[in-house]
Amino acid sequence: xxxxxxxxxxxxxxxxxxxxxxxxxxxxxxxxxxxxxxxxxxxxxxxxxxxxxxxxxxxxxxxxxxxxxxxxxxxxxxxxxxxxxxxxxxxxxxxxxxxxxxxxxxxxxxxxxxxxxxxxxxxxxxxxxxxxxxxxxxxxxxxxxxxxxxxxxxxxxxxxxxxxxxxxxxxxxxxxxxxxxxxxxxxxxxxxxxxxxxxxxxxxxxxxxxxxxxxxxxxxxxxxxxxxxxxxxxxxxxxxxxxxxxxxxxxxxxxxxxxxxxxxxxxxxxxxxxxxxxxxxxxxxxxxxxxxxxxxxxxxxxxxxxxxxxxxxxxxxxxx
Numbered sequence: 001x002x003x004x005x006x007x008x009x010x011x012x013x014x015x016x017x018x019x020x021x022x023x024x025x026x027x028x029x030x031x032x033x034x035x036x037x038x039x040x041x042x043x044x045x046x047x048x049x050x051x052x053x054x055x056x057x058x059x060x061x062x063x064x065x066x067x068x069x070x071x072x073x074x075x076x077x078x079x080x081x082x083x084x085x086x087x088x089x090x091x092x093x094x095x096x097x098x099x100x101x102x103x104x105x106x107x108x109x110x111x112x113x114x115x116x117x118x119x120x121x122x123x124x125x126x127x128x129x130x131x132x133x134x135x136x137x138x139x140x141x142x143x144x145x146x147x148x149x150x151x152x153x154x155x156x157x158x159x160x161x162x163x164x165x166x167x168x169x170x171x172x173x174x175x176x177x178x179x180x181x182x183x184x185x186x187x188x189x190x191x192x193x194x195x196x197x198x199x200x201x202x203x204x205x206x207x208x209x210x211x212x213x214x215x216x217x218x219x220x221x222x223x224x225x226x227x228x229x230x231x232x233x234x235x236x237x238x239x240x241x242x243x244x245x246x247x248x249x250x251x252x253x254x255x256x257x258x259x260x261x262x263x264x265x266x267x268x269x270x271x272x273x274x275x276x277x278x279x280x281x282x283x284x285x286x287x288x289x290x291x292x293x294x295x296x297x298x299x300x301x302x303x304x305x306x307x308x309x310x311x312x313x314x315x316x317x318x319x320x
Contacts (some may be wrong), residue, residue: 001022001023001024001082001109001111002021002023002109002110002297002298003021003022003023003063003108003109003110003168003297004018004019004020004063004064004065004108004109004206004297004300004301004318005018005019005020005021005023005061005062005063005064005108005109006018006019006049006050006055006064006161007059007060007061007062008017008060008064009050009051009052009055009057010050010051010061010184011051011052011297014047014050014051014092015050015301015305015308016309017050018050018064018300018301019061019306020297020298020300020301022148023063024084024106025111025169026105026108026111026112027112027113028113028207029113030034030089031089031090031115031116032090032113032114032115032116033072033073033113033114033115033116033119034040034072034073034111034112034113034229035068035070035073035078035080035111035112035113035114035119036070036071036072036110036111036320037068037069037070037107037110037111037271037320038069038070038071038128038129038132038319038320039068039069039070039071039110039127039129039131039132039164039294039317039318039319040065040067040068040107040108040132040297040317040318040320041067041068041070041132041133041136041137041315041316041317041318042065042303042304042307042315042316042317042318043066043067043136043137043165044116044164044165044244044305044307045066045099045101045136046065046066046101046108046213046304047099047304047308048177049062049064049102049308050064051147052100053101054099054249055102058084059102059103062101062105062106063101063105063106063107063108063112064101064106064108064110064317065100065106065107065108065112066082066099066100066106066128066133066135066136067080067082067107067108067132067133067134067135067136068080068105068112068130068135068203069122069126069128069131070112070128070320072119076121077121077122077124077128078119078120078121078122079092079119079120079121079122079131079132079135079275079279080100080107080112080114080118080119080120080135080308081118081119081120081135081187081272081275082099082100082107082114082116082118082135082136082269083097083098083099083100083269083270083271083272084097084098084099084100084103084104084114084115084118085097085098085103087117087272089115089116089117089118090114090116090117090118091115095136098259099136099269100114100171101305105279106302108297108318109297109320110297110320111185112270113195113199115297116197116232118130118272120275120276120279121133122279123279123280123282123283124283125282125283126279126282126283127291127313128315128319129291129317129319130282130288130289130291132317133165133289133291133315133317134275134278134279134282134289135275136165136269137164137165137166137168137169137172137315138165138166138169138278138289139269139270139274139275140166140169140241140267140268140269140270141166141167141169141173141217141276142169142173142270142274142277142278142281143250143269143270143271143274144166144170144217144239144267145157145170145173145174145177145215145217145239145266146177147267147274148237148239148265149214149215149217149237149239149265149271149310150215150237151174151177151179151214151215153177154177154179155179155180155213155214155215156179156181156182156211156213156214157170157179157180157182157215157216157217158181158182158183158184158209158213158215158217158228158231159171159174159183159184159194159199159216159217160183160205160216160217160218160219160227160228161184161185161219161220161224162183162184162185162190162191162193162194162199162202162222162242162313163185163187163190163193163310163312163313163314164219164244164310165283165314165315166217166219166241166242167183167217167219168194168290168309168313168314168315169290170217170289171183171197171198171199172197172198172289172290173281173287174198174199174283174288175197175198175199176285178287178289179194181198181199181200182199182200182201182202182203182209182210182213183195183199183201183203184202184203184204184205184206184207184224184227185202185203185204185205185220186204186205189313190202190313191203191204193313194285197290205220205223205227206224206227207222209231212231212232212233212236212250213231213232213233214232214233214237214241214304215231215232215235215236215237215238215239216231216236216237216238216293217239218233218238218239218240218241218242219240219241219242219243219248220242220243220244220245221240221243221244221245221246221247222243222245222246222247222248222249222250223245223246225247225249225251225252225253226249226250226251229253229256229257229262230253230261231257233260234260234261234262234299235260235261235262236260236262236263237262237263237264237265238262238263238264238265239265239266239267240264240265240266240267241266241267241268247276250293257291270310289307289314289315290313290314290315291314291316291317292312292314292315292316293306293312293314293316293317294317294318294319295316295317295318295319296318296319296320297318297319297320299318300318303316303318306309
């Protein structure tokens with residue numbers, strides 16, 4: 001079957017390890033389900049995998065891709081939850097939690113196999129392309145907002161780095177949930193898009209906000225950390241799920257954190273139950289993932305190049 005896969009690890013030039021070509025079809029495994037992939041979306045995790053983060057040389061070649069929607073062997077339209085080993089379903093009871101392509105072949109292929117427990121029904125209201133955007137970036141944003149930040153309708157939120165998959169999802173979900181959302185981006189066009197998507201206003205990174213916020217959604221890391229801390233009201237919460245600009249800020253702002261009793265919460269992916277809730281939320285409210293571009297699987301390299309350059313707003317989706 002045709003697939004996009006990591007053939008080599010290169011920390012400096014990750015795309016040099018990306019290959020497109022034939023790979024073996026998934027083997028039948030007890031308790032696992034084979035899904036014919038209709039759509040799959042790119043995440044920064046796929047680029048990190050090509051750099052060898054979470055993916056060892058001993059696992060190569062590895063078909064990339066965590067997210068997918070497709071049709072299972074019984075003809076059902078499904079969405080995949082890409083965290084494997086979290087509960088022991090379909091794998092050994094002592095297997096630690098991992099994201100699909102850290103241990104098992106991924107979704108950038110004609111077929112993928114996952115534990116049956118990891119398959120959820122796709123709501124009829126969502127297209128395959130839309131549903132394929134949800135299991136990583138959108139699920140991460142959902143958990144950050146509603147589980148770890150604990151915001152409620154009427155609360156205020158700052159989303160750093162508008163344009164990225166998680167940040168874009170947080171803006172759209174926040175708007176749909178009745179939050180007052182502010183956003184930042186270095187790019188004027190992305191700031192404009194953020195407002196069109198539902199942000200009250202969008203600013204350059206580091207700009208003073210009209211008010212201090214209840215929560216900050218942080219995925220940028222070192223470059224925006226100080227601004228994120230300074231933007232919180234006393235007792236506010238910063239939720240971080242990534243550090244694309246680095247994980248060592250020049251100023252940790254420790255004095256401000258303890259004096260204002262701020263909360264800093266780490267967040268990674270989300271549970272199957274949260275994905276089920278997210279799917280229902282999208283179906284009920286009409287909020288939909290922002291898709292930057294849809295490409296056929298044989299043009300996957302273009303999508304990776306766009307992701308690596310940061311030249312996108314929303315998700316890149318590959319179709320099979």
